[in-house]
Amino acid sequence: MVLCDVCGDPMDTPMVMLLVLDGYVWGIVCEGCRHKYHYDKPLLTWSEYEEKMVRIGELP
Structure with a gap:
């Protein structure tokens, strides 16, 4: 189970x-919480984040 880091509700x-x-x-x-507090910020899935980090050389 994963909890939201803002409100603590299970996801x-x-x-x-x-x-x-x-x-x-x-x-x-x-x-x-995204709609309430972070509506103007982009969210990424882990695979999207990992792909971006590999492209800029942050992950092996």
């Missing part, structure tokens, strides 16, 4: 969305 989803600020993963955010 039962096969895909977890990451809030990335200034290139760093800030946390895992549920849809409710």
Whole structure:
């Protein structure tokens, strides 16, 4: 089980969305908190984040 880092509610989803600020993963955010607090920020899935980090040389 995964919990939202903002509200602490459990998230039962096969895909977890990451809030990335200034290139760093800030946390895992549920849809409710995304719409409430982070509506203007892009969220990435782990595979999208990993792909971007590999492209810029941050991951092996």
